[in-house]
Amino acid sequence: MQIRIEAFALPGRTCTAGPGFPGYTDIHVAVQQRQRSDVLLDPQPGDAASAAWTLDCTASATASGVDLKGPHIQGRPGQRFVYLSWGTVDDTGVFTMFRRAKLMLDAVDPAVLAAAAHSGRLVARLGLTDAKGQPLCAAVRPPVVAWSAGATTL
Template sequence: MRIRIDAVDLPGRTHPVPTSRNGPSEPRDLYVAVQRRDRPGELLDPHPGDAPSATWTLECTATATPTGTDVKGPYVQDRLGRRFVYLSWGTVDEEGVFSMFRRAKLMLDMVPADVLAEAAREGVLVARLGLTDPQGGPLCARVVPPHVTWTAERDTYAPVVAKDA
């Protein structure tokens, strides 16, 4: 199975970022990316904060269990049995180093069970969401419906198989 995250309404390229926990904020160059499980420094496909949209596709496995569908993968986080995907917001300095300052959690346990089961059969679980919070900044914290819409789609990716002539 794959998880595809389709994001729109990014907050802009420049956003005030705290220079310390309680210190002043200054505008910085903003990016968003998917964080690899247990490796905050490994980010999938960073997008600038002023991009018209951002899409990420994550490889994962979906296994039927007595309690529902269990999703695992390199970008699926697992804390106390609650699976989620991190969208990490950060700045990029002159050397290209990403410094995370905020994250959003796409909570997989909030996907309706029937949608998750259908996605496991069809091949793709799709999350659609806007990435700007009500104050105009980067969306953060737990992201649950109605701020994200989950659907299942048929996986149209079909690997090319060579045939003997």
Template sequence: MLIHIEGSNLPGQEWGQCGQTPGVSGYRNIHIAVQRRDRPSELFGLHPGDALSAHWELEVTARSVDGQWDLRGPYVQGRPGARFIYLSWGTVDDHEVFTMFRRAKLWLDGIDHGVLTAAVDGGLLVGRLGLTDMRGGPLCAAVRPPLIEWSTS
């Protein structure tokens, strides 16, 4: 099965500290990517923070466990019943080195069971979300509906 994540409304390539990180005056050349499970330095689909949109297609397997779907794959994190996908925000320096400063955790437990069953049957699950938070910064922390909309198309 494929999970297709569609991100819109990216926050831009620069972001000030907003009072959250003492000693940090802001971030420049911001990018976002999907983080590989157990390998935070392995990123998939790096997009600049000022892109019009960001898209990722992730191959996953789905199996039924006690009447619930368990999704697994190289970019799916967590244990059964608590699976998620990390979108990592970071800066890219002059040597193309990515340094993460925050993450959004796309919780898979928030997907409606009927939608997930139809996605498993059809082979496609789509997640759509805005990537800028309420204060204008890169979206972070736990992301569940209504911040993300899950569907089969």
């Protein structure tokens, strides 16, 4: 099975300082590998028109529903999530993380997750700019993210 993350409305390559946010330049976003904050899947610039990542995973039927596992899926059963890591990239290409968003897989409607396990693809669509104009962070659940089974739009 695959999880496809389709992102739009990125905050920009530079985000100015604001309350509780020091401001950053040369911002990028990427999917973080499980338990490895230094291993990132396909970093995308913060000023891209859109960004997308496709993650391979396995779906297993359990007594409580469908459980997803894979190299980019974090957390324990019933509390799974995918990290979108925000960071700056310096002149040598080094990514330094400053915040993360957690796409909460436990927030996917069980019927959508079952349909995705059957079709082979779970799709997340979300904007990556928060209400303050900064990179989206913290736990992300509907309605901020829309989950569906099957086709992609990007």
